[in-house]
Amino acid sequence: MIMELLSSITFFTSTLIRTFLTQNIMWPTFLFTLGILLSLPFKREKCNFILSLFSLISCILIIYLSLRVLLTGKILYFEYVIYRGSIYSRIFPFSKVSLIMDQLSAYFTLILGIVGFASSLYSFHYMTRFYGRLSLRLFSFLYLMFLMSMYLVLISNDVLLFIVFWELTTVSSMLLVAYERESEVARRASIKYFVLANAGAICIIMGLGILVLLTNATSFTEIGQKIDIISENKLLYYTVAMLLTIGFSVKAAQVPLHSWLPDAHPEAPCNVSALLSGVMIKLAIYGLYRIIFTVLQPDIYWGLALAVLGMTTLTFGTMMALIQTDSKKLLAYHSVGQMGYIVLALGTGVHLLAQSSIEARTLGCIALIASLYHTLNHAIFKGLLFLTAGSVLYRTNSRNLNLLGGLARAMPITFITALIASLSISGIPPFNGFVSKWTIYVSTLSTLHPLLTLGAVLAIFISAVTTASFVKYITSIFLSQPRIEVKDVSESPWSMGASMIMLSLLCILLGVYPLAPLSIISSVVGYVSYINPECIMSSIILYPSIVLLKPGVGITTSMSITITALLLLILTLTTLLAFSFIYKPMRITATWFCGVLARNVKYTAKSYYTEFEQSYRLMYSLRKVLYEKIVNPLMRAYPTVTRRYDKIQWEYAFSFILALYALSIILMLLFIRVMLGW
Amino acid sequence: MVELELTLLGVIVSLFYSLILDGLERKIRAKIQSRKGPPITQTLYDVIKLFRKELLIPSTAPSMFMFAPIVSFSMIIIAYLILPYGFPNPMGFYGDLILLVYLIVASTILLLYGGSSSGNPYAEIGCSREISLLMANELIIALVIATIAIRYHALSLNTVLASLTISPSSILIVLTLLLYIYIESARLPFDIGEAEPEIASGYLIEYSGPLLGLTIYTHILKRTLLYLFTSVVILGLVDNIIQLSDIISRFVTILLFVTLLSILYSIISNICGRFRVRHAVNAVRAIIPLPVLALILSFLGL
Numbered sequence: 001m002i003m004e005l006l007s008s009i010t011f012f013t014s015t016l017i018r019t020f021l022t023q024n025i026m027w028p029t030f031l032f033t034l035g036i037l038l039s040l041p042f043k044r045e046k047c048n049f050i051l052s053l054f055s056l057i058s059c060i061l062i063i064y065l066s067l068r069v070l071l072t073g074k075i076l077y078f079e080y081v082i083y084r085g086s087i088y089s090r091i092f093p094f095s096k097v098s099l100i101m102d103q104l105s106a107y108f109t110l111i112l113g114i115v116g117f118a119s120s121l122y123s124f125h126y127m128t129r130f131y132g133r134l135s136l137r138l139f140s141f142l143y144l145m146f147l148m149s150m151y152l153v154l155i156s157n158d159v160l161l162f163i164v165f166w167e168l169t170t171v172s173s174m175l176l177v178a179y180e181r182e183s184e185v186a187r188r189a190s191i192k193y194f195v196l197a198n199a200g201a202i203c204i205i206m207g208l209g210i211l212v213l214l215t216n217a218t219s220f221t222e223i224g225q226k227i228d229i230i231s232e233n234k235l236l237y238y239t240v241a242m243l244l245t246i247g248f249s250v251k252a253a254q255v256p257l258h259s260w261l262p263d264a265h266p267e268a269p270c271n272v273s274a275l276l277s278g279v280m281i282k283l284a285i286y287g288l289y290r291i292i293f294t295v296l297q298p299d300i301y302w303g304l305a306l307a308v309l310g311m312t313t314l315t316f317g318t319m320m321a322l323i324q325t326d327s328k329k330l331l332a333y334h335s336v337g338q339m340g341y342i343v344l345a346l347g348t349g350v351h352l353l354a355q356s357s358i359e360a361r362t363l364g365c366i367a368l369i370a371s372l373y374h375t376l377n378h379a380i381f382k383g384l385l386f387l388t389a390g391s392v393l394y395r396t397n398s399r400n401l402n403l404l405g406g407l408a409r410a411m412p413i414t415f416i417t418a419l420i421a422s423l424s425i426s427g428i429p430p431f432n433g434f435v436s437k438w439t440i441y442v443s444t445l446s447t448l449h450p451l452l453t454l455g456a457v458l459a460i461f462i463s464a465v466t467t468a469s470f471v472k473y474i475t476s477i478f479l480s481q482p483r484i485e486v487k488d489v490s491e492s493p494w495s496m497g498a499s500m501i502m503l504s505l506l507c508i509l510l511g512v513y514p515l516a517p518l519s520i521i522s523s524v525v526g527y528v529s530y531i532n533p534e535c536i537m538s539s540i541i542l543y544p545s546i547v548l549l550k551p552g553v554g555i556t557t558s559m560s561i562t563i564t565a566l567l568l569l570i571l572t573l574t575t576l577l578a579f580s581f582i583y584k585p586m587r588i589t590a591t592w593f594c595g596v597l598a599r600n601v602k603y604t605a606k607s608y609y610t611e612f613e614q615s616y617r618l619m620y621s622l623r624k625v626l627y628e629k630i631v632n633p634l635m636r637a638y639p640t641v642t643r644r645y646d647k648i649q650w651e652y653a654f655s656f657i658l659a660l661y662a663l664s665i666i667l668m669l670l671f672i673r674v675m676l677g678w
Numbered sequence: 679m680v681e682l683e684l685t686l687l688g689v690i691v692s693l694f695y696s697l698i699l700d701g702l703e704r705k706i707r708a709k710i711q712s713r714k715g716p717p718i719t720q721t722l723y724d725v726i727k728l729f730r731k732e733l734l735i736p737s738t739a740p741s742m743f744m745f746a747p748i749v750s751f752s753m754i755i756i757a758y759l760i761l762p763y764g765f766p767n768p769m770g771f772y773g774d775l776i777l778l779v780y781l782i783v784a785s786t787i788l789l790l791y792g793g794s795s796s797g798n799p800y801a802e803i804g805c806s807r808e809i810s811l812l813m814a815n816e817l818i819i820a821l822v823i824a825t826i827a828i829r830y831h832a833l834s835l836n837t838v839l840a841s842l843t844i845s846p847s848s849i850l851i852v853l854t855l856l857l858y859i860y861i862e863s864a865r866l867p868f869d870i871g872e873a874e875p876e877i878a879s880g881y882l883i884e885y886s887g888p889l890l891g892l893t894i895y896t897h898i899l900k901r902t903l904l905y906l907f908t909s910v911v912i913l914g915l916v917d918n919i920i921q922l923s924d925i926i927s928r929f930v931t932i933l934l935f936v937t938l939l940s941i942l943y944s945i946i947s948n949i950c951g952r953f954r955v956r957h958a959v960n961a962v963r964a965i966i967p968l969p970v971l972a973l974i975l976s977f978l979g980l
Binding site for chain 1: 732733734735736737738739740742744745748749751752753755756772773776777779780781783784787788790791794795796797798799802803805806807809810812813814816817819820821823824827828831833884892955956958959960963973977
């Protein structure tokens with residue numbers, strides 16, 4: 001028996017390694033694992049070097065693989081079937097391993113690859129902050145595990161694998177949040193995150209469990225083929241939809257389940273924050289896409305529910321961001337707000353694609369394009385913003401907007417990249433945020449639906465609030481007079497600078513040249529909506545930093561000359577003006593304030609918009625009600641319930657087992673009733 | 679393609695006319711204060727004079743101090759290019775209404791970034807006040823855009839010009855717009871961002887010479903742009919009544935509307951004092967029911 005087991009283990013391991021090497025979809029996983037193993041024996045510099053090297057190579061590989069899938073349309077997959085009854089099934093709990101990288105997965109892995117690359121490059125110098133204080137080995141293990149689990153969530157086609165890797169992502173990121181373990185705040189934040197993420201995961205497991213039970217299939221593609229059973233029973237459909245929406249909206253930080261994010265994201269090291277805000281919360285968006293489009297069918301009311309969720313989130317998240325004075329907390333609240341934009345566009349798309357008219361469906365595709373484009377853009381500019389905040393933190397050890405200031409001259413690269421990112425997130429043309437936000441407004445306003453129009457109004461208003469918030473961010477950190485000593489501050493090391501420059505170039509490129517991302521996104525949208533990508537592309541016209549809708553979507557447009565020529569004209573004018581100023585006689589003078597030199601006189605960040613906050617306090621008091629009536633009771637209830645559960649489990653084991661039996665019998669009866677039809 | 683050339687002509691005329699309008703406003707102010715006042719072309723002379731002066735840069739400012747006003751200026755020029763001057767603009771497209779609002783916001787924001795990059799605390803105070811107003815104002819214009827989109831299925835200025843009719847919601851829209859552009863053009867009860875006696879010109883405090891000339895010109899251009907925008911909406915509204923078919927006479931009508939608005943607003947601003955910041959923001963908030971009502975009416979098809 002033992003010999004058989006041993007031989008089977010060796011056989012299994014060799015098969016695993018062979019498949020690792022022959023299946024290129026597995027290469028990144030292999031590299032991540034190798035990175036973990038190789039970095040474990042080393043300390044500090046060497047460990048950090050191996051960590052950065054392996055994550056960089058894997059991210060390049062991920063970018064290559066996803067671009068290959070997106071550009072050629074050839075889907076990568078890997079399937080390993082273990083027959084029931086064979087000895088391997090005793091060792092390996094899954095009967096089948098099914099991984100697939102279709103266009104939808106590939107788009108999200110592309111985002112993972114880009115942000116992961118920048119963040120890993122950044123780690124190379126940023127992690128020197130922790131030398132001698134905290135273990136680099138632990139960080140390396142968690143960081144690579146985090147990247148790997150996110151990659152595997154995105155490519156797993158099996159429900160069980162999806163849930164396992166989803167939880168692995170939660171665990172590894174939760175430990176990364178608590179990496180600076182001497183800080184009480186970080187530990188509390190990570191526990192809060194873990195509790196809420198698990199509550200969400202339970203909902204996801206229940207929702208997916210119902211699907212698995214009803215269709216008797218375990219992979220997403222198979223469930224999708226047998227889904228007629230569920231679509232007929234509306235009650236069941238909406239139960240699944242509700243469970244999955246609640247489950248995913250925890251990770252997607254939708255109000256009122258967002259409260260973990262503003263605590264957890266600021267406490268992690270900045271390169272991890274970039275990954276958390278840039279990629280991890282997008283996994284929930286991926287989950288919604290996967291479930292709504294490839295597993296279930298889009299539904300009108302589900303779409304509206306998502307849109308309402310999105311517009312609530314974008315309003316509350318951004319209004320809260322306005323009053324923050326901690327640089328990373330401000331960015332974290334903006335992540336909540338921007339996720340609202342993405343979900344609003346997604347909901348609009350779902351609502352429109354569930355209709356049958358061709359115009360609504362085409363407009364729905366535009367809304368989905370907007371949502372996916374904003375997902376990519378948000379990953380890039382929010383990743384970049386966290387990296388710049390980290391760069392400031394690296395040099396000044398401060399996140400307090402009331403104290404910082406005057407870093408524009410000391411840290412020019414950080415300043416310019418942060419400025420580009422904040423102009424992007426504010427939606428100032430010609431940066432990338434403008435293109436996607438503009439597409440969101442146009443697609444939601446064109447629906448003429450009261451709720452979606454309200455969403456568009458809020459989105460336009462909140463965009464101004466975002467702008468205001470980032471004016472505060474930029475002026476407080478880089479422009480005004482500092483209150484702490486920043487004289488001997490210098491620019492951050494090259495690897496941090498390089499990663500920031502890379503992301504800011506992408507911000508400009510995706511704004512000025514939207515054709516490149518849109519040709520990719522249209523193939524993804526074509527894949528999920530079963531509409532020919534060329535048909536989608538033909539319903540829009542592209543100009544630098546502008547995406548136009550063509551006639552046929554119910555709109556007339558008469559654009560007889562290209563904006564391009566005019567933009568070039570303006571550009572020339574601007575450059576000429578700039579040069580004429582540069583070569584003018586110039587004199588540097590001192591800045592005066594009330595008869596003294598303006599030094600150490602700072603208008604603090606907390607007093608920036610006090611009047612506005614006072615005037616719109618209704619929104620903030622709503623938040624208070626929300627917290628006191630919904631979120632806090634939930635947070636308190638969870639430990640109480642689990643403690644009781646714990647007590648039952650340990651003290652009354654017998655009654656616990658009885659209760660389990662009773663529960664399973666009830667579930668089984670219910671299940672039989674469902675199968676027989678009520 | 680005659681429309682394209684006429685549009686470009688309209689842009690150039692407006693660029694000069696805005697300077698004359700400012701001179702006119704100064705003249706009106708002088709008359710109200712029983713002064714003789716400068717000639718009507720004084721603003722033009724001022725801008726030319728400023729462009730020929732020496733450039734002073736504060737020691738605390740990064741290079742953004744210089745580039746922000748230039749980019750802000752070109753944003754406004756782009757906004758002028760998409761505006762219809764009484765006839766359909768061939769450069770207009772579906773959604774340019776939103777782009778117009780965005781360009782106005784972008785131009786303002788860049789000017790504020792430039793101003794506060796000087797490192798002067800007064801500039802920061804002015805910047806924060808200006809943005810408080812801008813945020814509150816953005817909700818109003820968002821509601822106006824939504825009303826136009828719902829009631830007339832229009833997201834482009836050309837369609838606004840062509841399809842607006844007299845109805846309860848469209849009259850409310852025009853009323854709201856008149857208030858919106860008054861606030862947005864930072865006229866006296868609302869000029870808390872500059873407030874010379876209090877915070878010494880706010881975000882403009884460190885600008886001098888050509889850069890000051892450019893910022894002043896941008897500011898004047900923004901005012902005229904807002905007048906033009908409102909005039910387009912008003913012309914669309916009264917189109918059925920006055921029945922103008924000639925392109926030139928339509929353009930002249932728009933300029934007439936602009937002049938009337940300018941005179942009206944300069945009289946109002948000259949008899950007002952300055953709001954405190956809190957009162958200004960509350961005043962903007964008090965307008966919100968108006969566009970909300972318009973939106974509700976437009977859903978009912980009125």
